[in-house]
Amino acid sequence: MGCPADAGVSDAGFQSMSSPNSATDRGNLPPLSLHVPEPRFRPGDAADYSHLPISQAGAQARPDEACAPVETHPLCLDLIRVLDDEGRAVGPWNPALDAETLRRMLRAMALTRAFDDRMYRAQRQGKTSFYMKSTGEEATAVAPAMALAPDDMVFPTYRQQGLLITRGYPLVEMINQIYSNRADKLLGRQLPVMYSAREQSFFSISGNLATQFPQAVGWAMASAIKGDTRIAAAWLGEGSSAEGDFHSGLTFAAVYNAPVIFNIVNNQWAISSFSGFAGAERTTFAARAIGYGIAGLRVDGNDPLAVYAASRWAADRARANGGPTLIEHFTYRAEGHSTSDDPGQYRSAQERAEWPLGDPVTRLKQHLIALGEWSEDAHAAMDLELVETVKAAAREAEKNGVLGQGLHHPTRTLFEGVFEEMPWHLREQSEQAIHERRIRYPDWQE
Amino acid sequence: MTSNSSNSGNSSNSGNSGSAEPRATRRMNMIEAINDALDIMLARDPDVVVLGEDVGYFGGVFRATAGLQKKHGRTRVFDTPISECGIIGVAVGMGAYGLRPVPEIQFADYIYPGLDQLVSEAARLRYRSAGEFIAPLTVRSPFGGGIFGGQTHSQSPEALFTHVAGLKTVIPSTPHDAKGLLIAAIEDNDPVIFFEPKRIYNGPFDGYYDKPVEPWSRHPDSEVPEGHYRVPLGKARIVQAGEALTVLAYGTMVHVARAVCAEKGVDAEILDLRTLVPLDIDAIEASVRKTGRCLIVHEATRTGGFGAELSALVQERCFYHLEAPIERVTGFDTPYPHSLEWAYFPGPVRLGEAIDRLMMPA
DSSP states (O other), X not given: XXXXXXXXXXXXXXHHHHOTXXXXXXXXXXXXXXXXXXXXXXXXXXXXXXXXXXXXXXXXXXXOTTSOXXXXXXXXXXXXXXXXXXXXXXXXXXXXXXXXXXXXXXXXXXXHHHHHHHHHHXXXXXXSSOOOOOTTOTHHXXXXXXXXXXXXXXXXXTTOHHHHHHTTOOHHHHHHHHHTOTTOTTTTOSOTTOOOBGGGTBOOOOSSTTTHHHHHHHHHHHHHHTTXXXXXXXXXXXXXXXXXXXXXXXXXXXXXXXXXXXXXXXXXXXXTEEGGGGTTTTXXXXXXXXXXXXXXXXXXXXXXXXXXXXXXXXXXXXXXXXXXXXXXXXXXXXXXXXXXXXXXXXXXXXXXXXOTTOOHHHHHHHHHHHTTSOOHHHHHHHHHHHHHHHHHHHXXXXXXXXXXXXXXXXXXXXXXXXXXXXXXHHHHHHHHHHXXXXXXXXXXXX | OEEOXXXXXXXXXXOOSSOSSOOOEEEOOHHXXXXXXXXXXXXXXXXXXXXXXXXXXXXXXXXXXXXXXXXHOTTTEEEOOSOHHHHXXXXXXXXXXXXXXXXXXXXXXXXGGXXXXXXXXXXXXXXXXXXXXXXXXXXXXXXXXXSSOGGGSOOOOHHHHHXXXXXXXXXXXXXXXXXXXXXXXXXXXXXEEEEEEGGGSSSOOOSOTTSOOOOGGGSGGGEEESSOOOOOTTOOEEEXXXXXXXXXXXXXXXXXXXXXXXXXXXXXXXXXXXXXXXXOHHHHHXXXXXXXXXXXXXXXXXXXXXXXXXXXXXXXXXXXXXXXXXXXXXXXXXOXXXXXXXXXXXXXXXXXXXXXXXXXXX
C-alpha cells in the first residue's frame, strides 16, 4: 500500500496524496539520499592511485584520420600513451619526431616551467597581483602548438602559456602584460595571464570559463565558409566542461562539421573541486564525444609525444574536412590553481609525487637520453640558460614598471576602446577621471 | 509597389541618404524593410552572414529572412541549433575571424542563455584585447508585447543591455528607420543589439487595441528608399515638433504617444530616440530646454528601466528649465501577462493622465 501505483485507488494512496510531506504516509519506501562527490584523498591522507586504470604504452590502436567518428570511441575510454616506463616511444601513435624537434619540444616545456617559476616569485615579491602556473601540464599546450600550423587559431583558457611560448611570442611582452605596465599591449586592462596575441593567432583570453568553445567553433565555421585552410583549437579545464558553452560548442561543431579541436585539460582539480564535480565519477571526459557523434581521443597528458600525436591526428582530420575532435588530456595540476590558492587546504600533499603518469618534462628528457640525443648535463645547462633568459626578460620588462608603481597607461585609455568611437557620455566621464587625478596628484602629468 | 516619389513624406530628420537627388522608394512594412536591409547587406558585403533558429529555408517565424537563403546560399543564411549561447558564441568567433554576423534571436525573451556571450564577451572583446579582436555583430531580436505572447514572447529587456559597457542598443519605430538603422548597425564595428518592436511589424499600432490597426501602407514612413542607405546610430528623430511638452519614446510607444498627444490636442514635441546607447543627448536637451516639460515612455517594466536613466539625465542637465516634475509612463513591474495584457500595457489612459499632470498650471 502507498506505492505510487496505488495512489488514488486505496485509502493509503489518497492520504499520501493529500499530505505528501508526511513521512509516516510513505509506507516502507526507503528515503532518498543525495550523492555529493568526495575525492579519495584529503590533506593528511596517503595518496594511492592504484585504482586508476593506466593503459600500457603503445597498446592503443590508431585509426585512420578519415575514419568514422565511432571508430575513435573506444579510445575515449582508453588512454593513448606513447612513452613507456623506460622512456621508449612505442606503438602506432608514436609520431616519430626527429631529435631536433624533440629537443625543441623539451626546450619549450622547460622554458614554460622556468617562466612560471619566475612569475610566481614576481607575484610573491609584489610585482603583480596574480599569476597562474601550468606546472605538470606543459605538454598539453606545447605539444599541440607544435602539431598545429602556426596560423591555426587557438582559443585558450588561462593555463596555456605554453602555446604563446612555443609560438615564439616575446617573453618581455608576456611579462609586460603580467606587470600591467606602461608597455603592456593590453593597456593594463586585463588580469595577469589573460593574454591576447593576434599575430600569433592566439585569441584574447576571457577569464569567464568555456566561452571560448562556441567562439572557436564560430571561427572554424567562418574559415569553412570562406574556403580557408586554417582550423581552430580550443582549451578548457575539466571543471568548466560543465558550462553550457561547452555543450553549445560541441553541438554546433557536430551540426556544421566544423574544423575545430576541443581540448579538455583534465588536471583533476578545479580550484578545490575535484573532477567528480564535473562528472568524472561516471565516465571519462573524452566520452562526451560519443554522445555528440564526433571523434574523441583520451590521451596521457603528461606524455608529450602522445599529446602531439593526438593533436596532429585531430588537426589533419579537421583540415581534411573530417570535422571536430574532442581530446581529453589526462594530467595533474601539480601546483595551486593560482597565486591566490593554497591546495594544502583541500588535497593531499602526496598527490603530486604519487601521480602515476609522471612529469612531462622528465619523461621527454628521459626519452631523448634513451635515444642518445640528450644528457643530464645538457639538460642542466639548458635549465640554467633558460633561467637566465627569463631573468633577462623580466629585467627588461621591469624597466616599463610593475603593477602599482604608477608606470601604467594614461588615464584616458580607461575610456578608449569601449566603442570604436568614444560617445559623449564616455568623453564626459574621461574628463571627470582626469579631473580627479589632478586633484589627487597636483603635479601629475601623463 | 514601386513609386518614384519626390516626396517620400518621411518625417525623418536623418538627412543622410547621401544625395539630394530624389531616389526611388517602395512602400514596405517593417518586416519587408528589415528583409530588404539584410538582402542588400548580404549582396554588398561577402562577410555578412545571417544565422538563427528557423531563419534559413523557412525564412524566420516573422518572415524577416524570407527568400534570403535561396538567393544568397546556405553558407550565408542558415538555421542553427536551439542554443542562444551557441548562436551568440559562434557569432563572436565569426567576428574574430573577420565576418560580420547578423544572428537572430527568435524572441528577445529567449536571449538570456546568450547573455554571457553578449555581456562578457562581445561587449568587451575590443576593450580587453586592446583592439586586436572586435565583435562586429548585430543581434536582431523581435521584442515587446501587445500580441498576446504571454510572459515569454512579450518582454522588453533593453535596459539589461543599455547597462552594459560596450554594447549599442538600437530600436526602430518605422520601416524607413528599420532599414537604415539595420544597415548602419551591420556596418558598425561594435556589437549592436537591434530590437524590433514586433507589435508594429505590420502597422503603426497606436495603443488603441480595441480599434483596427492601420497598415503601414497608409503611413508616410513606409516609403522606404531603394538600395543602400544608413540612418546613423546615436541620432534621435523629431517625430513632430512642438512647444508644450517633450515626449521621449522609442519603438511601439512612439506611435502610442503620437496618437494620445493628437487626441488630447497637446502641442507635444515627440522624440523617437532610435538609439538608446549611444544616446542623442543633444536632441533631448534642446527639446526639454525649449518645452520645459518631459514625458518619458517605454513599454518595459518600470524599476531600473531605461526611463530611469533618461529621467536622471534630464534632471541633471535641464533642471532649471523644467516647469513640472518629469513623468515616466512604463509597463508595470510584473511579468508580461497574457489575459491582462492591456492592463499591463502603457496605453492611452496612462499616457493621458501623465500628460494632464505635466500640463497642470503651476
